Amino acid sequence: AQSVTQLDSQVPVFEEAPVELRCNYSSSVSVYLFWYVQYPNQGLQLLLKYLSGSTLVKGINGFEAEFNKSQTSFHLRKPSVHISDTAEYFCAVTTYEGSQGNLIFGKGTKLSVKP
Amino acid sequence: GAGVSQSPSNKVTEKGKDVELRCDPISGHTALYWYRQSLGQGLEFLIYFQGNSAPDKSGLPSDRFSAERTGGSVSTLTIQRTQQEDSAVYLCASSLIFGYEQYFGPGTRLTVT
Numbered sequence: 601a602q603s604v605t606q607l608d609s610q611v612p613v614f615e616e617a618p619v620e621l622r623c624n625y626s627s628s629v630s631v632y633l634f635w636y637v638q639y640p641n642q643g644l645q646l647l648l649k650y651l652s653g654s655t656l657v658k659g660i661n662g663f664e665a666e667f668n669k670s671q672t673s674f675h676l677r678k679p680s681v682h683i684s685d686t687a688e689y690f691c692a693v694t695t696y697e698g699s700q701g702n703l704i705f706g707k708g709t710k711l712s713v714k715p
Numbered sequence: 716g717a718g719v720s721q722s723p724s725n726k727v728t729e730k731g732k733d734v735e736l737r738c739d740p741i742s743g744h745t746a747l748y749w750y751r752q753s754l755g756q757g758l759e760f761l762i763y764f765q766g767n768s769a770p771d772k773s774g775l776p777s778d779r780f781s782a783e784r785t786g787g788s789v790s791t792l793t794i795q796r797t798q799q800e801d802s803a804v805y806l807c808a809s810s811l812i813f814g815y816e817q818y819f820g821p822g823t824r825l826t827v828t
Contacts, residue, residue, distance in 0.1 A: 634816065643719070643806060672814040690758065702748060702774070705758035712791050 602627040602693050606706035614714050615683055621676040621709045622689030633674040634692045634703065635665055644690065650674065661685065687715045717741065717822035721807050723754045736792040736823045747790050748810075748817060749782060755805035761805075764790060765776030765813050766791055797827045 607622040625631060632651050636644040648659025655667040665676045674691060688710050692703040720739040728734050740747050749761040761774045764784040767815075777780070784790040794801055804824050808817035 637821075643821040644808075646816055646818065649816055701746065701765055701810075702760035703750075703758075703817060704760070708755045 601632065602676050602695060602704045603708035604693050604704055605690050606709050608709050609707065610710045610712065612712045612714060613681055614648075616680050617681050619677065619685075619711065621691075621711065623674045623706060625674065625691075625693045627693065627695065628648050629695050631637050631693045631695055633657065633665075633667060634690060634694075635663070635674075635676050636690045637661075638688045638690065638708075646687070647676070654700065681711070681713045683713050683715060685711060687711060694702075707708055719807055719809050719818055721820040721823050723823060724805065725824045725826075727828060730794055730799060733793065733795045734797055736794075736805050736807075736825070736826065738790045738792070738807030738820060740788065740790070740807070741818060742788075742804075744811055744818075745787065746810045746815070746817075747784060748808040749790070749792050750775055750805055750806040750808065751776075751803045752822070756803075758806075761792070763813075769810075772794040795827075799827050801825060802827045811816035 603626045607625045613619045634649045635647040637647050638644050647663050648657050650657045650667045663678050667674050683693045688708045689707040690708045694703050722737045741817045748765045762769055764781050766787050767784045779795045782792045806821040806822045807818045810817045
Protein backbone atom coordinates (compact mmCIF):
# COMPACT_ATOMS: atom_id res chain seq x y z
CA ALA A 601 0.00 0.00 0.00
CA GLN A 602 1.07 3.55 -0.60
CA SER A 603 0.92 6.53 1.72
CA VAL A 604 1.77 10.20 1.54
CA THR A 605 2.94 12.50 4.32
CA GLN A 606 2.88 16.25 4.04
CA LEU A 607 4.99 17.42 6.91
CA ASP A 608 3.55 20.90 7.29
CA SER A 609 -0.15 21.56 7.66
CA GLN A 610 0.33 25.33 7.33
CA VAL A 611 3.10 27.42 5.80
CA PRO A 612 3.01 31.21 6.19
CA VAL A 613 5.37 33.16 3.96
CA PHE A 614 5.84 36.74 2.82
CA GLU A 615 5.24 37.79 -0.75
CA GLU A 616 8.28 37.39 -3.05
CA ALA A 617 9.96 34.97 -0.62
CA PRO A 618 10.86 31.42 -1.69
CA VAL A 619 8.80 28.51 -0.43
CA GLU A 620 9.17 24.75 -0.14
CA LEU A 621 6.25 22.45 0.64
CA ARG A 622 7.42 19.05 1.77
CA CYS A 623 6.05 15.69 0.69
CA ASN A 624 7.27 12.19 1.52
CA TYR A 625 5.75 8.98 0.27
CA SER A 626 5.88 5.31 1.10
CA SER A 627 5.53 2.55 -1.48
CA SER A 628 6.98 -0.87 -2.23
CA VAL A 629 6.61 -0.38 -5.99
CA SER A 630 7.39 2.36 -8.49
CA VAL A 631 5.19 5.39 -8.12
CA TYR A 632 3.88 8.31 -10.06
CA LEU A 633 3.70 11.57 -8.12
CA PHE A 634 1.53 14.65 -8.42
CA TRP A 635 0.99 18.03 -6.83
CA TYR A 636 -2.48 19.56 -6.95
CA VAL A 637 -3.60 23.01 -5.81
CA GLN A 638 -7.02 23.85 -4.42
CA TYR A 639 -8.21 27.44 -4.26
CA PRO A 640 -11.09 28.23 -1.86
CA ASN A 641 -14.38 26.64 -2.90
CA GLN A 642 -12.86 25.15 -6.03
CA GLY A 643 -11.82 21.71 -7.21
CA LEU A 644 -8.28 20.42 -7.53
CA GLN A 645 -6.02 21.73 -10.26
CA LEU A 646 -2.98 19.76 -11.41
CA LEU A 647 0.24 21.71 -10.79
CA LEU A 648 2.77 19.17 -11.99
CA LYS A 649 3.47 15.47 -12.27
CA TYR A 650 6.36 13.03 -12.19
CA LEU A 651 5.90 9.88 -14.26
CA SER A 652 9.47 9.07 -15.35
CA GLY A 653 12.58 10.68 -16.76
CA SER A 654 14.08 13.86 -15.37
CA THR A 655 13.69 14.10 -11.62
CA LEU A 656 13.19 17.86 -11.77
CA VAL A 657 9.69 18.61 -12.91
CA LYS A 658 8.39 22.04 -13.84
CA GLY A 659 4.73 22.90 -13.56
CA ILE A 660 2.34 25.78 -13.94
CA ASN A 661 2.54 29.11 -12.11
CA GLY A 662 6.33 28.88 -11.68
CA PHE A 663 6.26 25.83 -9.41
CA GLU A 664 8.72 22.96 -9.65
CA ALA A 665 9.31 19.73 -7.75
CA GLU A 666 12.15 17.28 -7.46
CA PHE A 667 11.69 13.54 -7.21
CA ASN A 668 14.22 11.97 -4.85
CA LYS A 669 13.88 8.20 -4.86
CA SER A 670 16.46 7.55 -2.13
CA GLN A 671 14.71 9.93 0.25
CA THR A 672 11.23 9.04 -1.05
CA SER A 673 10.44 12.73 -1.35
CA PHE A 674 8.76 15.00 -3.85
CA HIS A 675 9.06 18.52 -2.43
CA LEU A 676 7.36 21.45 -4.17
CA ARG A 677 9.24 24.73 -4.57
CA LYS A 678 8.73 28.21 -5.89
CA PRO A 679 11.51 30.82 -5.85
CA SER A 680 9.20 33.82 -5.36
CA VAL A 681 5.58 33.55 -4.27
CA HIS A 682 2.66 35.87 -4.97
CA ILE A 683 -0.42 36.67 -2.95
CA SER A 684 -2.38 34.70 -5.53
CA ASP A 685 -0.51 31.51 -4.57
CA THR A 686 -2.46 31.41 -1.31
CA ALA A 687 -4.24 28.06 -1.48
CA GLU A 688 -4.08 24.49 -0.21
CA TYR A 689 -1.60 22.17 -1.87
CA PHE A 690 -1.95 18.40 -2.03
CA CYS A 691 0.71 15.84 -2.83
CA ALA A 692 -0.58 12.58 -4.31
CA VAL A 693 0.80 9.21 -5.39
CA THR A 694 -0.41 6.32 -7.49
CA THR A 695 1.12 3.23 -9.02
CA TYR A 696 -1.14 2.02 -11.79
CA GLU A 697 0.25 -1.45 -11.09
CA GLY A 698 -2.47 -3.88 -10.17
CA SER A 699 -4.25 -1.02 -8.53
CA GLN A 700 -7.31 0.98 -9.22
CA GLY A 701 -5.25 3.90 -10.45
CA ASN A 702 -6.72 6.04 -7.73
CA LEU A 703 -4.70 8.80 -6.19
CA ILE A 704 -3.59 8.57 -2.56
CA PHE A 705 -3.47 12.08 -1.16
CA GLY A 706 -1.58 13.71 1.66
CA LYS A 707 -3.48 15.77 4.22
CA GLY A 708 -2.63 19.01 2.44
CA THR A 709 -0.54 22.09 3.21
CA LYS A 710 -2.18 25.49 3.47
CA LEU A 711 0.09 28.13 1.98
CA SER A 712 -0.62 31.62 3.20
CA VAL A 713 1.21 34.42 1.41
CA LYS A 714 1.31 37.69 3.30
CA PRO A 715 2.07 41.12 1.83
CA GLY B 716 -12.53 22.80 -23.91
CA ALA B 717 -15.06 22.09 -21.19
CA GLY B 718 -13.74 20.58 -18.01
CA VAL B 719 -15.35 18.16 -15.59
CA SER B 720 -18.68 19.45 -14.38
CA GLN B 721 -20.63 18.41 -11.31
CA SER B 722 -24.14 19.12 -10.14
CA PRO B 723 -25.52 20.33 -7.92
CA SER B 724 -22.76 22.55 -6.57
CA ASN B 725 -24.42 22.54 -3.16
CA LYS B 726 -26.95 20.18 -1.65
CA VAL B 727 -28.57 20.42 1.75
CA THR B 728 -30.64 17.43 2.76
CA GLU B 729 -32.30 16.06 5.86
CA LYS B 730 -30.95 13.00 7.57
CA GLY B 731 -32.53 9.88 6.14
CA LYS B 732 -33.19 11.26 2.66
CA ASP B 733 -31.59 9.93 -0.52
CA VAL B 734 -29.38 12.14 -2.70
CA GLU B 735 -27.96 11.86 -6.21
CA LEU B 736 -24.79 13.61 -7.26
CA ARG B 737 -23.91 13.94 -10.92
CA CYS B 738 -20.60 14.08 -12.74
CA ASP B 739 -20.06 14.96 -16.38
CA PRO B 740 -16.47 14.08 -17.37
CA ILE B 741 -14.34 15.68 -20.04
CA SER B 742 -15.54 14.50 -23.44
CA GLY B 743 -13.63 11.43 -24.59
CA HIS B 744 -12.27 10.55 -21.15
CA THR B 745 -12.84 6.87 -20.50
CA ALA B 746 -11.85 6.70 -16.82
CA LEU B 747 -13.86 8.42 -14.11
CA TYR B 748 -13.18 8.64 -10.37
CA TRP B 749 -15.14 9.70 -7.29
CA TYR B 750 -13.44 11.09 -4.18
CA ARG B 751 -14.75 12.54 -0.94
CA GLN B 752 -13.15 15.45 0.89
CA SER B 753 -13.97 16.06 4.52
CA LEU B 754 -12.27 17.86 7.38
CA GLY B 755 -11.65 14.75 9.40
CA GLN B 756 -10.64 12.34 6.65
CA GLY B 757 -8.97 14.50 4.02
CA LEU B 758 -9.31 13.27 0.44
CA GLU B 759 -10.62 9.70 0.20
CA PHE B 760 -11.01 7.59 -2.92
CA LEU B 761 -14.47 6.09 -3.34
CA ILE B 762 -14.77 4.33 -6.70
CA TYR B 763 -13.58 4.43 -10.28
CA PHE B 764 -15.02 3.47 -13.66
CA GLN B 765 -13.35 2.21 -16.78
CA GLY B 766 -16.00 2.78 -19.36
CA ASN B 767 -19.24 1.80 -17.67
CA SER B 768 -17.65 -0.80 -15.44
CA ALA B 769 -16.62 -0.35 -11.80
CA PRO B 770 -14.28 -3.29 -11.12
CA ASP B 771 -13.89 -2.67 -7.40
CA LYS B 772 -16.39 -1.03 -5.10
CA SER B 773 -14.52 -1.64 -1.86
CA GLY B 774 -13.72 2.07 -1.43
CA LEU B 775 -17.36 2.97 -0.92
CA PRO B 776 -17.87 3.76 2.81
CA SER B 777 -21.03 1.69 3.25
CA ASP B 778 -23.72 -0.13 1.32
CA ARG B 779 -25.75 3.08 1.36
CA PHE B 780 -23.41 4.36 -1.33
CA SER B 781 -23.72 3.29 -4.96
CA ALA B 782 -22.54 4.64 -8.28
CA GLU B 783 -23.23 4.03 -11.90
CA ARG B 784 -22.02 5.29 -15.22
CA THR B 785 -23.98 5.12 -18.42
CA GLY B 786 -22.91 5.51 -22.03
CA GLY B 787 -19.30 5.80 -20.95
CA SER B 788 -20.01 9.38 -19.93
CA VAL B 789 -22.15 10.75 -17.10
CA SER B 790 -21.86 9.17 -13.68
CA THR B 791 -24.20 9.35 -10.71
CA LEU B 792 -23.22 8.78 -7.09
CA THR B 793 -26.23 7.91 -4.95
CA ILE B 794 -26.31 8.02 -1.17
CA GLN B 795 -29.33 6.41 0.45
CA ARG B 796 -30.63 7.24 3.92
CA THR B 797 -28.07 10.01 4.37
CA GLN B 798 -26.34 10.43 7.72
CA GLN B 799 -24.61 13.48 9.16
CA GLU B 800 -21.21 11.86 8.67
CA ASP B 801 -21.90 11.87 4.92
CA SER B 802 -21.49 15.66 4.95
CA ALA B 803 -18.48 16.41 2.76
CA VAL B 804 -17.42 17.70 -0.63
CA TYR B 805 -17.74 15.00 -3.27
CA LEU B 806 -15.22 15.39 -6.08
CA CYS B 807 -15.29 13.74 -9.46
CA ALA B 808 -12.27 13.37 -11.74
CA SER B 809 -11.71 11.96 -15.20
CA SER B 810 -8.72 10.88 -17.23
CA LEU B 811 -8.23 10.19 -20.91
CA ILE B 812 -7.55 6.55 -20.22
CA PHE B 813 -6.93 4.61 -17.07
CA GLY B 814 -3.53 5.58 -15.72
CA TYR B 815 -3.30 9.09 -17.11
CA GLU B 816 -3.44 12.23 -15.00
CA GLN B 817 -6.80 13.06 -13.50
CA TYR B 818 -8.72 16.29 -13.96
CA PHE B 819 -11.09 17.30 -11.21
CA GLY B 820 -14.49 18.94 -11.19
CA PRO B 821 -15.46 21.74 -8.76
CA GLY B 822 -17.19 19.32 -6.41
CA THR B 823 -20.60 19.01 -4.77
CA ARG B 824 -20.82 20.21 -1.19
CA LEU B 825 -23.27 17.94 0.64
CA THR B 826 -24.65 19.01 3.99
CA VAL B 827 -26.84 16.60 5.93
CA THR B 828 -28.89 18.27 8.66
